[in-house]
Amino acid sequence: MPTIKLKAFTLLERVREQSPVIHHLTNWVTIYDCAQVVKVLGASPVMAHAQEEVEEMVQLASALVLNIGTLTVQLVEAMKIAARAANAKGIPVVLDVCGAGATSFRDRTCFELLDEARIDLIKGNASEVARISGAQVRTKGVDAAPVEIDLEEVALSLALRRKCTVVITGPEDLVVDGSRRFVVKNGHPLMSRVVGTGCMVASVIGTFAAVEPDLALAAAAGLICFNVAAELAAELSPGPGSFKVKLFDCLDALDEPTLAELRRVSG
Amino acid sequence: MPTIKLKAFTLLERVREQSPVIHHLTNWVTIYDCAQVVKVLGASPVMAHAQEEVEEMVQLASALVLNIGTLTVQLVEAMKIAARAANAKGIPVVLDVCGAGATSFRDRTCFELLDEARIDLIKGNASEVARISGAQVRTKGVDAAPVEIDLEEVALSLALRRKCTVVITGPEDLVVDGSRRFVVKNGHPLMSRVVGTGCMVASVIGTFAAVEPDLALAAAAGLICFNVAAELAAELSPGPGSFKVKLFDCLDALDEPTLAELRRVSG
Amino acid sequence: MPTIKLKAFTLLERVREQSPVIHHLTNWVTIYDCAQVVKVLGASPVMAHAQEEVEEMVQLASALVLNIGTLTVQLVEAMKIAARAANAKGIPVVLDVCGAGATSFRDRTCFELLDEARIDLIKGNASEVARISGAQVRTKGVDAAPVEIDLEEVALSLALRRKCTVVITGPEDLVVDGSRRFVVKNGHPLMSRVVGTGCMVASVIGTFAAVEPDLALAAAAGLICFNVAAELAAELSPGPGSFKVKLFDCLDALDEPTLAELRRVSG
Numbered sequence: 001m002p003t004i005k006l007k008a009f010t011l012l013e014r015v016r017e018q019s020p021v022i023h024h025l026t027n028w029v030t031i032y033d034c035a036q037v038v039k040v041l042g043a044s045p046v047m048a049h050a051q052e053e054v055e056e057m058v059q060l061a062s063a064l065v066l067n068i069g070t071l072t073v074q075l076v077e078a079m080k081i082a083a084r085a086a087n088a089k090g091i092p093v094v095l096d097v098c099g100a101g102a103t104s105f106r107d108r109t110c111f112e113l114l115d116e117a118r119i120d121l122i123k124g125n126a127s128e129v130a131r132i133s134g135a136q137v138r139t140k141g142v143d144a145a146p147v148e149i150d151l152e153e154v155a156l157s158l159a160l161r162r163k164c165t166v167v168i169t170g171p172e173d174l175v176v177d178g179s180r181r182f183v184v185k186n187g188h189p190l191m192s193r194v195v196g197t198g199c200m201v202a203s204v205i206g207t208f209a210a211v212e213p214d215l216a217l218a219a220a221a222g223l224i225c226f227n228v229a230a231e232l233a234a235e236l237s238p239g240p241g242s243f244k245v246k247l248f249d250c251l252d253a254l255d256e257p258t259l260a261e262l263r264r265v266s267g
Numbered sequence: 268m269p270t271i272k273l274k275a276f277t278l279l280e281r282v283r284e285q286s287p288v289i290h291h292l293t294n295w296v297t298i299y300d301c302a303q304v305v306k307v308l309g310a311s312p313v314m315a316h317a318q319e320e321v322e323e324m325v326q327l328a329s330a331l332v333l334n335i336g337t338l339t340v341q342l343v344e345a346m347k348i349a350a351r352a353a354n355a356k357g358i359p360v361v362l363d364v365c366g367a368g369a370t371s372f373r374d375r376t377c378f379e380l381l382d383e384a385r386i387d388l389i390k391g392n393a394s395e396v397a398r399i400s401g402a403q404v405r406t407k408g409v410d411a412a413p414v415e416i417d418l419e420e421v422a423l424s425l426a427l428r429r430k431c432t433v434v435i436t437g438p439e440d441l442v443v444d445g446s447r448r449f450v451v452k453n454g455h456p457l458m459s460r461v462v463g464t465g466c467m468v469a470s471v472i473g474t475f476a477a478v479e480p481d482l483a484l485a486a487a488a489g490l491i492c493f494n495v496a497a498e499l500a501a502e503l504s505p506g507p508g509s510f511k512v513k514l515f516d517c518l519d520a521l522d523e524p525t526l527a528e529l530r531r532v533s534g
Numbered sequence: 535m536p537t538i539k540l541k542a543f544t545l546l547e548r549v550r551e552q553s554p555v556i557h558h559l560t561n562w563v564t565i566y567d568c569a570q571v572v573k574v575l576g577a578s579p580v581m582a583h584a585q586e587e588v589e590e591m592v593q594l595a596s597a598l599v600l601n602i603g604t605l606t607v608q609l610v611e612a613m614k615i616a617a618r619a620a621n622a623k624g625i626p627v628v629l630d631v632c633g634a635g636a637t638s639f640r641d642r643t644c645f646e647l648l649d650e651a652r653i654d655l656i657k658g659n660a661s662e663v664a665r666i667s668g669a670q671v672r673t674k675g676v677d678a679a680p681v682e683i684d685l686e687e688v689a690l691s692l693a694l695r696r697k698c699t700v701v702i703t704g705p706e707d708l709v710v711d712g713s714r715r716f717v718v719k720n721g722h723p724l725m726s727r728v729v730g731t732g733c734m735v736a737s738v739i740g741t742f743a744a745v746e747p748d749l750a751l752a753a754a755a756g757l758i759c760f761n762v763a764a765e766l767a768a769e770l771s772p773g774p775g776s777f778k779v780k781l782f783d784c785l786d787a788l789d790e791p792t793l794a795e796l797r798r799v800s801g
Contacts, residue, residue, distance in 0.1 A: 035729045050606045053639035072317045105320035195302045239516025249773030296581050339584045372587035462569045506783030
């Protein structure tokens, strides 16, 4: 436990000091929020998606975040180019399997990305990750649907098969790689009342992965920071509109004593 | 009058209980706001636009909202596929004729959508709807321009010819189908100082249409809820930036006594 | 000095009175903010980007703003069509060289736009403008990177060679045309903690350019208004989330005494 407590703030400080460039190919709904959350963490977002430039843009980046929320055939091709360039450069690739299970196009895209490039971390809610792991579940749009499966088993089997770290978000967030498991218990119900918190989580994890090669640790640290900021923001907010504004304020101001006091994580 | 009063909150409760999926093919400017307004109403937005997946995504949805704000040829094709799938499934299709009259490409697109699929509800400001009805008016960008025409006549003739419900937004919002007419007098001038309130109205109407087959009633109820929330938000806001934040807070918190007290509707 | 003081508010009043249409072809990250900042200034944004309609949309506009933040081949083609239509109509064209230097695709696009149409004003941060001027510098993503060059020399040589006005944003903003030079010293560090302030600056400048043919004066006036509003917003804001909300409130409420008191400009 003390190890993680230390790491969360240590990694946030590292982000603030190094200000890594985080390259995204993401969706058009929350693209601003993904960029802004990276910025308030102290890093530098770049959101280029043209096939003509993603390979070159990756050369400036310290992590790559892919999100299939509003995918098209062209965007998927650009994602493959970017992911292979990131693999060649040796920077981590985070895939948000946003809406997996909703259509066969989404599922197929996820499998293609996983087959044609090395994805270092897969992030989704329970039903999305279950679908990518091969379980037979149905997503209700992009929102979390209850699925009666053993999430740890799903995450572990996917992590082992794809040789990656797996993050399943929900009331408690689960981080699993082949050998370890963290459960982050911070967060607030208002997060699910705001479009974009899920996408921002992938960007936060990508940002922490840019400064820490142990991706399970990076993901847990990023989740702790984001979710503690969400708890602080919720206390200041009469509703979901205010909550999102305060979330950026609180992430920007996050300090060590607050993290030390509020963090709830096991593993 | 008591019928409408009862209905507005009854329908809002139905949205909150059923949490219908509202599928959008919309513009890139206000796509976040359209998703977020659906979310704060208690429903579930999905914004997929690839031709490869819209037909399948419609199968998860209870209403489809189309908005031509930043249309392209590809997006229009996807809209047609989605609209025909929605027709086949029997869910309502709402078309926001955003910017109609500004270019011939927009007008042509609207007519193609109306000819090649069943559009259940057309929503626009005075000049946009007038153009779609065949009247000779000129839109100034996407903002409302004064047009010297009889709006009720325009709306009614369009409703009858296209066999749909027509909503004309403005200082007072007009809802017309072949047989009835509602005028919603709630709202606030700050709404026109914020990009996206018009687009959000179409999303709100689509959300209410997902739970109420009487589309004129659904539209009037949605408008009352949105516009009353806007009045509440305006009281709390020193300017348009704050207003948009508070609008989401107030919609989220909207309750029956407030709606009963503030609603101003005739018809 | 009094001339500029007077002009800033005079031009803002002209914007509010004339409410010009400002046509954008911009990026998907900050497209909302670009539209909203134009709206709170009192003007009317339009964001159409389809090649099929940009030429016609330009006919409604009083200025054109191009931003290559998330460019694609298709978007660049549409930009060229729009720019040539703007040239033919005689309205000013503002180019935000967002991310120039990050990839050769971006640089090439900027040069193509500059060669194939008349660009009336180029705006970027130090490293972006330096790259477009031909200097050998490297951009770090889209954020400003320190470059050890004489900015005034770079700006002046670019202004003379391309026969345009050049704006270099930074802690102090520099406006240069062939014969004059303004330095706007207003602004606040929180601006660089929020994604989109740079893009909004181009939209603000485009809006002022729509009502004032002297583009250096228009740019300086727009920068003064935007940056003074940013100073006011920063005083009211505990962090970057709140800052962006208050920025729109403060721009909307900006009046002559405030501008007269707070403006810091030389030239």
